[in-house]
Amino acid sequence: MQDLKQYIEDNKDRFLEELFGLIRIPSISSKPEHKDDMYKCAEQWKQLLLDGGADKAVIMETEGNPVVYGEKILDPSYQTVLVYAHYDVQPAEPLELWKSPPFEPEVRDGKIYARGADDDKGQGFMHTKAFEYLVKTNQLKCNVKFLIEGEEEVGSPSLPKFCEDNKELLKSDVILVSDTGMIAPDVPTITTGLRGLCFWEVEVTGPNRDLHSGLFGGAVANPINVLAKMITQMVDENGSITVPGFYDDVIKVSDDERAMMAKAPFSEEEYKKALDVEELAGEKGYSTNERTGIRPSFDICGIWGGYTGEGAKTVLPSEAYAKISSRLVPDQDHLKIADLFSKHFESIAPKSVKVKVKHLHGGQAYGCPIDLPAYQAAEKACEEVYGARPVPVRSGGSIPIISTFEQILGVKSVLMGFGLEADAIHSPNENFPLEQFFNGINTIPYFYKYFSEMEK
Ligand code: BES
Ligand code: MN
Numbered sequence: 001m002q003d004l005k006q007y008i009e010d011n012k013d014r015f016l017e018e019l020f021g022l023i024r025i026p027s028i029s030s031k032p033e034h035k036d037d038m039y040k041c042a043e044q045w046k047q048l049l050l051d052g053g054a055d056k057a058v059i060m061e062t063e064g065n066p067v068v069y070g071e072k073i074l075d076p077s078y079q080t081v082l083v084y085a086h087y088d089v090q091p092a093e094p095l096e097l098w099k100s101p102p103f104e105p106e107v108r109d110g111k112i113y114a115r116g117a118d119d120d121k122g123q124g125f126m127h128t129k130a131f132e133y134l135v136k137t138n139q140l141k142c143n144v145k146f147l148i149e150g151e152e153e154v155g156s157p158s159l160p161k162f163c164e165d166n167k168e169l170l171k172s173d174v175i176l177v178s179d180t181g182m183i184a185p186d187v188p189t190i191t192t193g194l195r196g197l198c199f200w201e202v203e204v205t206g207p208n209r210d211l212h213s214g215l216f217g218g219a220v221a222n223p224i225n226v227l228a229k230m231i232t233q234m235v236d237e238n239g240s241i242t243v244p245g246f247y248d249d250v251i252k253v254s255d256d257e258r259a260m261m262a263k264a265p266f267s268e269e270e271y272k273k274a275l276d277v278e279e280l281a282g283e284k285g286y287s288t289n290e291r292t293g294i295r296p297s298f299d300i301c302g303i304w305g306g307y308t309g310e311g312a313k314t315v316l317p318s319e320a321y322a323k324i325s326s327r328l329v330p331d332q333d334h335l336k337i338a339d340l341f342s343k344h345f346e347s348i349a350p351k352s353v354k355v356k357v358k359h360l361h362g363g364q365a366y367g368c369p370i371d372l373p374a375y376q377a378a379e380k381a382c383e384e385v386y387g388a389r390p391v392p393v394r395s396g397g398s399i400p401i402i403s404t405f406e407q408i409l410g411v412k413s414v415l416m417g418f419g420l421e422a423d424a425i426h427s428p429n430e431n432f433p434l435e436q437f438f439n440g441i442n443t444i445p446y447f448y449k450y451f452s453e454m455e456k
């Protein structure tokens, strides 16, 4: 593929303009007022696939946001790669912290700044260009299918049913995904694990109305005080989660693998510096990478109630709320954990309040064995471009649909992502370095090359 670098060089301005077109559509899946943008974005994706050389690309309805499906089938006896990506993005708030407007992409210091620049428009888009190159230069030797969804950032609620209903259409030998990251720009990385997820909202109700905190304070339970106390009991002084049965199904990682993980380049000092924290915190007995890679976690994502406006209001609130997430690892079952937490949390509630736990969504963790042929094709592809064997990394993030693909379609995914921790995905000033973007487009075609050469 000697002309690949040249192809990228000759077309790079067009690539960026096309990506910017995708980014300019604020396809925020969590906000109903952006419903039209979801369709606009799906339409644009469909066009990208057709322009890239797909024989067919269609927008397919689901119970939620539409899915874009495209394909180029060369020969049924060839390997088939299914590319998965998501066209939806997270909300951009807080807007005032952005240096340039989130949906007006801009290149500064060699990075594309915009919501979705990395997650997952920038990364998903790389695949359309790698595909375009292979088709235009007649080097594609396998079948390619694209499945681009619009609900990943809200837990992919409609995709499991879509997969059940379209098993034949989605039939493939491997799923290729760029929605994860690398350790550093010069350290090729393939993600071998994703954490699972459980998400709840809890409601604590005390007196039937907000009360005067002087007349009633000290005599009536304050739901915020109670909620805060209940929450702090969920994790003990060793950083262990206290929900009974929580760790029952956690797979113990062997000492050998832990020793291998410890070899991945990582500087705790730089990590702390990048986050502006003096000290790290987590489960006793585990390193930082183990805490995010092979151990579950428990976090309050939001907490509210009472008076939070300007100035003071002496109120004893009637209600308190929290949004809670827990990251899971193999072989924890997200539904079992959802239930264990709900029962436990309700059981420790004092009689002075009423506690309700609502389970919002969740998903299983995922693991990719490094002896999977498609993993090895990804390894060779990275080696080709970066000149070094990629490091297998278990990521702390989640893409719940990846394990669902395995369950419903029976197909493994290879997670070859090009994001960096500094890309600030989900945060203000999300960005994607041009170098990562072009290296991604440069690497993906080699995956196809090596995977096509493998025996079916
Ligand atoms: N692309 C991310 C997940 C990710 C990022 C994994 C970097 C590994 C490295 C994905 O879009 C995401 O944000 N997932 C959510 C899932 C949730 C909304 C169901 C997450 O992890 O919070
Ligand atoms: Mn993503």
Ligand code: MN
Pocket (backbone or CB within 6 Å): 090, 119, 153, 425, 426
């Ligand atoms: Mn995301």
